[in-house]
Amino acid sequence: MKVAVFWGCRILTSQYAYEMSIRQAFPRLDVELVDLPEFHCCGDPVKSMNDVAANYLATRVLALASTTGLDNLLVPCNRCHFVASESKYFMEKNGKISQKITSLLKEEGLEYNPSIKVWHTIDFLHNLVGLDDIKKAVRKPLLGLKLATHVGCQIIRYSDLGRVDDAENPRKLDELVGALGAETVDYAEKLDCCGANLMYSHTDTALSLAGTKMKALQNLMVDGLVVSCPDCGLMFDFKQKDAEATVGAKLDLPVLYYTQLLGWSLDIEQKQLGLHLNQSPVEKLLARVSI
Amino acid sequence: MSLTDLMSMAKPNLESREKILVKLIGKELLNCFQCIKCTSGCTALKLLELKPHEIVKLVSLGFVDELASSDIIWTCVTCLKCLQRCPRKASPYHVIIALRNLAVEREAKVPEGYLKAVSQIIETGLAESVQKVVTKKMETFDREGLKLPRITLPKESFQATFMKVMEER
Numbered sequence A: 001m002k003v004a005v006f007w008g009c010r011i012l013t014s015q016y017a018y019e020m021s022i023r024q025a026f027p028r029l030d031v032e033l034v035d036l037p038e039f040h041c042c043g044d045p046v047k048s049m050n051d052v053a054a055n056y057l058a059t060r061v062l063a064l065a066s067t068t069g070l071d072n073l074l075v076p077c078n079r080c081h082f083v084a085s086e087s088k089y090f091m092e093k094n095g096k097i098s099q100k101i102t103s104l105l106k107e108e109g110l111e112y113n114p115s116i117k118v119w120h121t122i123d124f125l126h127n128l129v130g131l132d133d134i135k136k137a138v139r140k141p142l143l144g145l146k147l148a149t150h151v152g153c154q155i156i157r158y159s160d161l162g163r164v165d166d167a168e169n170p171r172k173l174d175e176l177v178g179a180l181g182a183e184t185v186d187y188a189e190k191l192d193c194c195g196a197n198l199m200y201s202h203t204d205t206a207l208s209l210a211g212t213k214m215k216a217l218q219n220l221m222v223d224g225l226v227v228s229c230p231d232c233g234l235m236f237d238f239k240q241k242d243a244e245a246t247v248g249a250k251l252d253l254p255v256l257y258y259t260q261l262l263g264w265s266l267d268i269e270q271k272q273l274g275l276h277l278n279q280s281p282v283e284k285l286l287a288r289v290s291i
Numbered sequence B: 001m002s003l004t005d006l007m008s009m010a011k012p013n014l015e016s017r018e019k020i021l022v023k024l025i026g027k028e029l030l031n032c033f034q035c036i037k038c039t040s041g042c043t044a045l046k047l048l049e050l051k052p053h054e055i056v057k058l059v060s061l062g063f064v065d066e067l068a069s070s071d072i073i074w075t076c077v078t079c080l081k082c083l084q085r086c087p088r089k090a091s092p093y094h095v096i097i098a099l100r101n102l103a104v105e106r107e108a109k110v111p112e113g114y115l116k117a118v119s120q121i122i123e124t125g126l127a128e129s130v131q132k133v134v135t136k137k138m139e140t141f142d143r144e145g146l147k148l149p150r151i152t153l154p155k156e157s158f159q160a161t162f163m164k165v166m167e168e169r
């Protein structure tokens, strides 16, 4: 199976472990990734400034995806996935916006093709690859691990757009972790936001949202937190030490991308999955698996 | 200025209210019946005192100018919970985005982070600059060192078109 990929800014500029682990693990599941011919912002930060311009950026991404000749587009970032899905919705439901954007794209020789389907890492693996094929590919089952999942906000809301999983009770990421042999826990703070979007305007509050969630998770004695969005990865892993001060507690929670965990259980070498790039103590979690 | 300060001298302005309604395309905002479901689950309520039901009410009453120049509209985390849970499809989230867009048009105070993102996009196509990362063992890596492919920047027509739409409003 071949799929076009739009990475978005955060993955390409700092969350390298997510990109590396997708590039490594997907081919092992017979998925060939095709990068778009150009990289640019999906439009997310622009939404707050000029919604039309944001929709132009997002639809341009969809139009670039069409140039690959493929119908499936993988968008591993939650924010990018939301902005792309909402633009697609507007292009199909809103004549005024769609006309405007179609003509802008035409000036650049691009065209939006409605048959393009937008996938996130989670539903791509869950719905297209399938739990059975993942289970079959596992070489090192993660037996005995107790993990928490954080799916984030923008891939599960709002339902009118057609989202990756249920808005109030998302299960797919848990099932994907289960396919690798690990156990997941349900917890009260599961749907709490990582706060990343406030990094533009209220850094301390953003860190405090992330810190509060991690503090609650540490009390649950889980072996680690599994994420699947570069914003969540940034907040829980990269900024974990910064978040400590805002919640007045020592934070020592292993946080990693689902695709890193997947790659690890497919027996891909740690460095190729970017596991040396995580700032949180992932080695604690990995040591528990190796035994 | 805080919302309370602004409201103490507030006057409804129906023209500005219309500007928001046009941006929202539909007028579902007017269907809000103040059930407060949005506010009860709002991520920014506890730490930043954002009350989405209040924002919706104030806009429908015409207090748009006050909101567009307030800091409160920049406290939304864009978690989309209010929109998901609103029984009347009034979508406080979209109302807040429309208010932010209006604030930008009026050149009101916009958080630095957003301005920076836009100028980065104009410059490179990406909203962020490419970083080197330092591991816990203090080794530094960039994309090349990690054997990640080079980033292909958008062709020139992109910049011109993007700037044109940004200016149009």
Ligand code: SF4
Pocket: B031, B032, B033, B034, B035, B036, B037, B038, B039, B052, B053, B056, B082, B085, B086, B087, B088, B089, B090, B091, B092
């Ligand atoms: S916006 Fe929706 S959820 Fe909020 S008070 Fe109004 S009707 Fe209720």
Ligand code: SF4
Pocket: B038, B041, B042, B043, B044, B045, B050, B052, B075, B076, B077, B078, B079, B080, B081, B082, B083, B092, B093, B096
């Ligand atoms: S989208 Fe904004 S206003 Fe709505 S619940 Fe989330 S933080 Fe609150």
